[in-house]
Amino acid sequence: MTTTSRQNPSLAEMTDLMPLSATTNCADPQSAYSELRARWGQVAPVELEPGIPGWLVLGHPEICNVARNERLFSRDPHNWRMYYEGIVSPDSGLGPMMFPRDNAYFADGDKHRRLRAPIEDALEGMPEHQLAGMVRQTCTDLIGRFVDRGAGDLVADYAAVIPMLVVGRMFGFGMDQAEEFRQGLLALFGSGEDSQAGNRRVEEMLNEIIHARRAEPAADVTSAFLDSGNLRDDYEIEQSMVLMVSAGYETTMTWIAQTLRLMLTDDRFGGRLRGGRLGLDEALDEVLWRDPPMTNMPARYALADCDLAGRRIDRGDALILGFAAANADSRVHSGDPWLEVGNRSYLAYSTGPHTCPAQRTSRIITRIAVDTALHLLHDVVVAVPAEQITPIPSPWTRCPASLPVRFARSATVHN
Ligand code: HEM
Incomplete structure (x- = not known):
């Protein structure tokens, strides 16, 4: 000094x-x-x-x-x-x-390392092809919900839905349960009148899956947490699960939304990608440089x-x-x-001991989400002038509040 x-x-x-x-x-x-x-x-x-x-x-x-x-x-x-x-x-x-x-997010030193290790192990232990298949299925299912309308909002109908469903499914929930889990989380994070009820439902669902996996382990994050010698009790398992959802929600939503926004509104960026001069992974990197989710x-x-x-x-x-x-x-x-x-x-992922442990996982989710949307929605155009796409007010992130699009109507989607 x-x-x-x-x-x-x-x-x-x-x-x-x-x-x-x-x-x-x-x-x-x-x-x-x-x-x-x-x-x-x-x-x-x-x-x-x-x-x-x-x-x-x-x-x-x-x-x-x-x-x-x-x-x-x-x-x-x-x-x-x-x-x-x-x-x-x-x-x-x-x-x-x-x-x-x-x-782990708010801890330092030994306590941080102990709580972070099971998250890193669970993420690293997830077979890539299994994760990729589940994400593709989730994204295809979501697009199937609005593809026949010929119009949609790629934030509200898509980017905002994917992270919670996918992380819920990484815990071992089926698609319907993951949707119920997402509704509980939305109520909980929304801090409205139904926030307490949302909190109770999220806790119940996490407890149910923890008990189910204790009785019968499976290849998922919940079983990996139960297996970990680092998490001392169900409370620590539950807190680690809530951390994964909350850390992955806005970040992944924003990365998907910003990439789709740039592709559809920035001719230089979209043109290089469509023309094959920029690969999808490189395009995702460019978004992390220009508009990092945090x-x-x-x-x-x-x-x-x-x-x-x-x-x-x-x-x-x-x-x-x-x-x-x-x-x-x-x-x-x-x-x-x-x-x-x-x-x-x-x-974009920070650096040092707290650097995001989900770099590989979140890239798989985002790459497949963007790729599936471009693959299944034909002739997509943004339905409002680009300058009307403004961020959700926040001092931390710049996620587009909405991304209204029009596309060719189609009755069904296939993987
Ligand atoms: C499924 C998706 C994701 C999950 C499960 C996840 C999980 C986590 C967890 C558990 C932490 C806390 C780590 C610790 O404190 O030791 C964290 C931190 C962080 N994550 Fe992620 N994350 C996801 C996606 C993303 C994405 C897409 C980005 C941005 C590109 C991102 C950026 C960050 C940042 C900046 C931090 C904070 C690091 C710090 O405080 O220095 N995450 N993430």
Whole structure:
């Protein structure tokens, strides 16, 4: 730490800050990031919500430093000053992403490694062809529900439905049960009147599948969790399952939706792909560079006073990882997608001990979802002007709120 940085203002002393949501709820996030860089450098103070400031880390190497150094930057929100001093309201909109929960996501060190290992093992142990077959069947079934209408919304009818159904089926639920599970999760995440009932149903269903697999194991995630020596009881198994669904839901939905949106609205991107000059995997990579599903990732909490890119960080400060900003950092990306084919140093999956354990799984899901839609829906066109496709309001992600399309009517779909 340098004396200079201690003389810099603390986060609490900074005024006139840009709201974090100004970087997501706009047509061009990179112009908001440029404005922040010009004023503050690679680490900028922002307002997470009114009265709650935090640091937004914009540089690629700076994010790597933070995400890889858990001795200095904790993942556990109990170390967030705004939280432990009771400054952030218990019903704050930041809660779902920034308040502590008892799972791997919010843990550090040994506890984190113990809770993460079974998730990694379960994901790695899943046979790829079995997963791919199940995903293709799920996507085909979904398209079959609206293909005869000649119109649909590729977010509400498709991208938003796939992740919960697929993860439910990875737990061992059949298609109907997975649909019931999804309805429970939607009620639970929606925090409306039916949220408690949704929570109860999700817990019941998880308990049922845990008991069923204890009696008769199968080749699924639930059996892998039961087999793991690391998860101590049914509570930890259940929490790990809830974590998998919640971590996989918005991310995978956004990746599918952003890829379909770009294919249908960006002629350069869609043309290269349709013309065979860009493979689907490379197109998916390009989306992870341009529009990573987690635009801004919460959060790390400083465990000691320190200096980061010339900014004064105090113990207890929150740091948000600006993945979309870092992906445009000229130190890792030239800005020319042609030159970058094969470069996977994007931060879409983060880095360090908490890096997403589902990189292979989520790519299989997203690749098959995009491929199945393009294969089964003929002559697809977007039904609204591209500029009317706006993101769901959130400081963290930029998932299109809807992607209305028209296509040739067809009575049936075949795999
Ligand atoms: C089925 C799909 C998915 C599942 C089951 C899943 C699961 C998880 C889990 C369990 C974690 C917590 C890991 C830990 O804290 O050690 C995590 C973290 C994360 N995942 Fe995924 N994920 C999925 C899809 C995605 C996708 C599509 C993306 C983006 C391309 C993504 C990006 C991330 C990021 C950025 C983190 C946070 C890492 C951090 O805090 O530094 N995930 N994921």
